[in-house]
Amino acid sequence: xxxxxxxxxxxxxxxxxxxxxxxxxxxxxxxxxxxxxxxxxxxxxxxxxxxxxxxxxxxxxxxxxxxxxxxxxxxxxxxxxxxxxxxxxxxxxxxxxxxxxxxxxxxxxxxxxxxxxxxxxxxxxxxxxxxxxxxxxxxxxxxxxxxxxxxxxxxxxxxxxxxxxxxxxxxxxxxxxxxxxxxxxxxxxxxxxxxxxxxxxxxxxxxxxxxxxxxxxxxxxxxxxxxxxxxxxxxxxxxxxxxxxxxxxxxxxxxxxxxxxxxxxxxxxxxxxxxxxxxxxxxxxxxxxxxxxxxxxxxxxxxxxxxxxxxxxxxxxxxxxxxxxxxxxxxxxxxxxxxxxxxxxxxxxxxxxxxxxxxxxxxxxxxxxxxxxxxxxxxxxxxxxxxxxxxxxxxxxxxxxxxxxxxxxxxxxxxxxxxxxxxxxxxxxxxxxxxxxxxxxxxxxxxxxxxxxxxxxxxxxxxxxxxxxxxxxxxxxxxxxxxxxxxxxxxxxxxxxxxxxxxxxxxxxxxxxxxxxxxxxxxxxxxxxxxxxxxxxxxxxxxxxxxxxxxxxxxxxxxxxxxxxxxxxxxxxxxxxxxxxxxxxxxxxxxxxxxxxxxxxxxxxxxxxxxxxxxxxxxxxxxxxxxxxxxxxxxxxxxxxxxxxxxxxxxxxxxxxxxxxxxxxxxxxxxxxxxxxxxxxxxxxxxxxxxxxxxxxxxxxxxxxxxxxxxxxxxxxxxxxxxxxxxxxxxxxxxxxxxxxxxxx
Ligand code: ADP
Numbered sequence: 177x178x179x180x181x182x183x184x185x186x187x188x189x190x191x192x193x194x195x196x197x198x199x200x201x202x203x204x205x206x207x208x209x210x211x212x213x214x215x216x217x218x219x220x221x222x223x224x225x226x227x228x229x230x231x232x233x234x235x236x237x238x239x240x241x242x243x244x245x246x247x248x249x250x251x252x253x254x255x256x257x258x259x260x261x262x263x264x265x266x267x268x269x270x271x272x273x274x275x276x277x278x279x280x281x282x283x284x285x286x287x288x289x290x291x292x293x294x295x296x297x298x299x300x301x302x303x304x305x306x307x308x309x310x311x312x313x314x315x316x317x318x319x320x321x322x323x324x325x326x327x328x329x330x331x332x333x334x335x336x337x338x339x340x341x342x343x344x345x346x347x348x349x350x351x352x353x354x355x356x357x358x359x360x361x362x363x364x365x366x367x368x369x370x371x372x373x374x375x376x377x378x379x380x381x382x383x384x385x386x387x388x389x390x391x392x393x394x395x396x397x398x399x400x401x402x403x404x405x406x407x408x409x410x411x412x413x414x415x416x417x418x419x420x421x422x423x424x425x426x427x428x429x430x431x432x433x434x435x436x437x438x439x440x441x442x443x444x445x446x447x448x449x450x451x452x453x454x455x456x457x458x459x460x461x462x463x464x465x466x467x468x469x470x471x472x473x474x475x476x477x478x479x480x481x482x483x484x485x486x487x488x489x490x491x492x493x494x495x496x497x498x499x500x501x502x503x504x505x506x507x508x509x510x511x512x513x514x515x516x517x518x519x520x521x522x523x524x525x526x527x528x529x530x531x532x533x534x535x536x537x538x539x540x541x542x543x544x545x546x547x548x549x550x551x552x553x554x555x556x557x558x559x560x561x562x563x564x565x566x567x568x569x570x571x572x573x574x575x576x577x578x579x580x581x582x583x584x585x586x587x588x589x590x591x592x593x594x595x596x597x598x599x600x601x602x603x604x605x606x607x608x609x610x611x612x613x614x615x616x617x618x619x620x621x622x623x624x625x626x627x628x629x630x631x632x633x634x635x636x637x638x639x640x641x642x643x644x645x646x647x648x649x650x651x652x653x654x655x656x657x658x659x660x661x662x663x664x665x666x667x668x669x670x671x672x673x674x675x676x677x678x679x680x681x682x683x684x685x686x687x688x689x690x691x692x693x694x695x696x697x698x699x700x701x702x703x704x705x706x707x708x709x710x711x712x713x714x715x716x717x718x719x720x721x722x723x724x725x726x727x728x729x730x731x732x733x734x735x736x737x738x739x740x741x742x743x744x745x746x747x748x749x750x751x752x753x754x755x756x757x758x759x760x761x762x763x764x765x766x767x768x769x770x771x772x773x774x775x776x777x778x779x780x781x782x783x784x785x786x787x788x789x790x791x792x793x794x795x796x797x798x799x800x801x802x803x804x805x806x807x808x809x810x811x812x813x814x815x816x817x818x819x820x821x822x823x824x825x826x827x828x829x830x831x832x833x834x835x836x837x838x839x840x841x842x843x844x845x846x847x848x849x850x851x852x853x854x855x856x857x858x859x860x861x862x863x864x865x866x867x868x869x870x871x872x873x874x875x876x877x878x879x880x881x882x883x884x885x886x887x888x889x890x891x892x893x894x895x896x897x898x899x900x901x902x903x904x905x906x907x908x909x910x911x912x913x914x915x916x917x918x919x920x921x
Contacts, residue, residue, distance in 0.1 A: 191328055195243050199478075348467070356424065379465070484510070580709050584708075588847035601615050706870045713740070737791070759792045
C-alpha cells in the first residue's frame with residue numbers, strides 16, 4: 177500500500193491555538209513516519225504552489241505553541257472558489273504526491289475542502305488529459321482524504337463543544353470588560369461593549385456570564401418587546417438604585433431585533449444617552465479579540481485535535497467521508513464533517529428566517545442553560561418569593577486552599593437561591609466558621625463584582641471537623657435553621673462533608689441536603705474531571721513558563737519548573753503539554769534514578785546538537801528524595817559544561833489571580849445546579865448528600881456514599897484520572913526529532 181502524504185493548511189479567520197494544531201499535526205505525522213507539508217497562506221497558497229508548499233521538519237514547528245494567530249498564514253482565496261483554481265491546487269498537491277489534507281478553518285473553509293475532495297477524481301482526470309500529471313500518479317493518489325479542525329473564535333460550529341481560539345478570545349474579552357468595569361464604577365458610568373462572534377452569541381453570552389455585565393444582546397435571543405429600549409433603560413436604572421456603580425451592556429456582533437434589523441452599538445449608545453440623560457461610552461473590542469498568546473486551553477485543544485487529525489487520516493479507508501475533529505464533554509472525537517457544517521448553516525438559516533427559538537435550540541443544551549442562568553445573574557434584584565412557598569435557609573462555604581472561581585460560585589449560588597425565594601447564608605472560613613458560628617445572610621448586592629475576583633471573599637480553611645466539633649456544628653445548624661449546605665472547595669471540604677454525612681445518626685441536625693462542588697487548583701477530586709481553579713492555575717503556569725523560556729533562550733540553559741498539585745500530576749502534565757516541556761515528573765509515575773540518567777543523556781545530546789533551552793516540569797510532590805533542587809544539582813553536575821540549570825518554583829501565584837473565563841463560567845453553571853439540588857432535596861423525607869462534577873458526559877451529581885469508592889485516600893487523588901491517557905501524546909510531541917533519536921541510539 178502507498179504511504180499517505182499529508183499537508184496542513186489554516187484558512188479563514190485566524191484563531192489562537194492554530195499553531196498548536198500545526199505543531200501537533202507535523203510532529204505526529206513525522207513520528208508515524210509520514211511525510212508532511214505545510215501550505216502557506218491557506219487555499220491561496222494551494223493555488224499558487226511553488227514555495228507556498230513546504231516540507232516540514234520536526235524543528236520547523238519549534239517555539240510556536242505560544243504564538244497567537246497562525247505562523248503558516250491564512251488568506252481568503254477567490255481562485256479556490258473556481259473549478260480551474262481547484263484544478264491548479266490539485267496539480268500543486270500532486271507535485272509532492274500529497275493525498276491527505278488537514279484543514280483548520282471555519283465552515284467556509286471546510287465546505288471548500290469537501291468540494292475539493294468530491295471533485296478530486298474529475299480534477300485528476302482533467303490533469304492527466306492536459307498532460308500535467310502522469311496516469312501513474314493519478315492512480316497512486318486516486319483519493320483525497322480530508323480531516324477538518326475548527327479554528328474560529330466564534331465557537332459557532334455544530335458538533336464540537338469548543339472551537340480552537342474561542343477560549344482565548346474570551347480571555348481577551350473578560351480582561352477588557354474587567355478593566356472597563358473598574359473605570360465605569362469609578363465614574364458611575366454606562367458602557368456599551370461590542371464583541372465579535374458573527375452569527376453566534378457565544379462570546380457575548382459567556383462574557384456576560386463571566387463578568388458583571390448587566391444587559392446582553394445576542395442574535396439567538398432578540399429582545400422580544402417592541403419597546404425593549406425602555407425595558408433596558410429601566411433595568412439599568414434599577415441596577416443603579418440597587419447600588420451598582422457601573423452599568424455594562426454587552427452586544428454581540430450579530431445582535432438584531434426580532435424583525436431581523438441589526439442592532440448596533442451606536443444605536444444603543446444613543447438610546448441610553450437619551451433616556452438615562454448621561455454620557456455613555458462605547459468600546460468596540462474588534463481585533464484584539466483575535467490576538468495575543470493562546471490560552472492554556474487553546475494550546476491543549478489545538479494539540480489534541482491536531483494529533484487526532486493525523487490518527488484519523490492514517491486510519492481512514494480510501495474514499496471515506498471527511499471527518500471533523502470535535503471536542504465533546506472533555507473528549508476528542510470525530511463526526512462527519514458535512515453534517516456538522518450543515519447543522520451550523522441551519523442555525524444561520526433559522527436566524528435569517530427569524531426562527532429564534534429554533535436557533536437557540538440548535539445551539540445546544542449548555543448554551544441554553546447558560547442563557548437561563550445569565551438572565552438571573554443580570555437582574556438588579558431578585559424576583560419576589562412565590563406566595564406560600566417555604567423559604568429555605570441555605571448555607572454556602574469555601575473549604576481548602578483558595579482557588580480562582582470560588583467567588584464566582586458563591587455569587588451565582590447567592591443570586592440563584594435568592595431569585596428562587598430562599599435565604600442564602602454565607603459561612604466564613606470553611607468548617608471552622610461553621611464550628612464557630614460565623615454565619616450570616618447575604619444579600620443580592622453583597623456579591624456584586626465577585627465574578628471577577630480571585631481568592632475567597634468568604635474566607636476558607638482546611639479544617640476537617642472531629643470529636644466535639646460535631647456538637648458545635650449541629651448546634652449552629654439548628655440555631656441558624658439551615659436547610660441545606662453547599663460546600664465549595666477541595667479535598668478537606670469533601671472529607672469534612674463525608675464526615676458529617678457519616679455522623680448523621682448521632683447528630684440529627686446533619687440530616688439536611690449537602691452538596692460538594694469541586695474548587696481546587698490541584699484538580700484532584702472524585703466525580704469531576706475538572707475542578708474550578710485548575711484552569712486559572714494552568715494559565716498562570718503557561719504564562720510564567722513563556723517568560724522563563726524567553727529569559728533562558730540566550731543562555732543555553734535548562735529550567736526545572738516546579739508546579740503545585742500535591743500528589744496529583746494534572747497541573748504538571750497539562751502545563752507540560754501546553755508549553756512543550758520535554759519531560760514532566762509526576763507522583764503517579766514516580767522518579768527513578770535510571771530515568772534521570774536517561775534524561776541527562778538526552779539533555780546533553782540535545783545541547784550538543786545546538787539546542788539552546790531545556791524545560792522540565794516537576795510536580796511538587798513527584799518524589800520525596802528527588803526534589804527540584806536535587807534534580808537541578810544532578811543535571812548541572814552532569815551537564816558537561818554545555819548548559820547551566822536553574823530551578824523555578826512557581827508557588828502560590830498558582831492559587832491567586834483573576835479567575836479565567838472558563839473557571840468563572842463553570843463555577844456559575846455548577847453552583848446553579850447545586851442550588852437546584854439543595855432545593856429539590858430539602859423536600860425529601862431523608863435528604864441526601866452528593867458531590868457534583870464536570871464529567872465526560874456533562875454535569876453529573878453523585879451520591880456522597882460513592883465518594884470513598886472513587887478516592888485514593890493515601891495519595892489524596894481520584895483512583896481514576898482521565899488525563900493520564902494524554903501522557904503518551906505529550907511525550908511524542910516533546911521528544912527530540914526522530915532523526916536525532918536514531919543518532920543517539
Ligand atoms: P471561514 O472558513 O472562516 O468560514 P471563509 O468563508 O472566508 O472563512 O472561507 C475561507 C476560504 O475558504 C475562502 O476564501 C475560499 O477560498 C474557501 N471557500 C469557502 N467557501 C468555499 C466554497 N463553497 N467553495 C470553495 N472554496 C470555498
